[in-house]
Amino acid sequence: MYPADIKYTPSHEWARIEGDTATVGITSFAQEQLGDITFVDLPAVGAQVTQGSEFGSIESVKAASELYSPVTGEVVEVNEALEGAPELVNQDPFAGGWMIKVKLSAEPQGLLDAAAYEQTAVSCH
Template sequence: MNPQELLYAKSHEWVKVDGDTATVGITDFAQQQLGDITFVELPDVGDTFDQGDEFGSVESVKAASELYSPICGEIVAVNDALEDAPEKVNEDPLGEGWLLKLKVAQAPEGLLDYAAYQALVESEEH
């Protein structure tokens, strides 16, 4: 997936909206900061979230981190493959390491484009 086609939350989740469905994952920067991911906790299909709501967590050898929904909607799919292979989030965070898909309830607000997200990452690295 092309990172320039995504929108980003300041909490380091990405979202790709395709019609009324949005795919959500964590950014490459986030997975690098976490290190080797050992467990991913995801919500159930049918759960609904507002933008900014906590929807799960990822655990790594370094830390645990909460996940926040970058968009309002109802969960229509979760990446069950991560239950047995959480390392997919490290290996391909913008592809096979996606976390969930939502049916979009309303357009997201306040998300960053690629350039703005890169500026945020650079400011956090210093």
């Protein structure tokens, strides 16, 4: 259910780390809890993000939530498709629904692997 090549946070964000860049988004569990996503507020390219700190917000028909970065570094790309089609997060949270790409400036600490995250998500039900 959760891709093994991705690391997860207990707050339901994910990071796919490839070299010195991490692609960041929210998990399928998070988008299911939110319901239909209506808006995603993301930082601009060049913004600095810090692991564990807020980097944006997401709104749905049910609620608004902050987004917390699983990594520290500089935003090098933003998924601009989400501006016109925030529902991509619902349709494919681990691929088309990614949010930002970050050039890492520090090694992420304490992220969960897929099995550990799945236990966290299950205990949230």
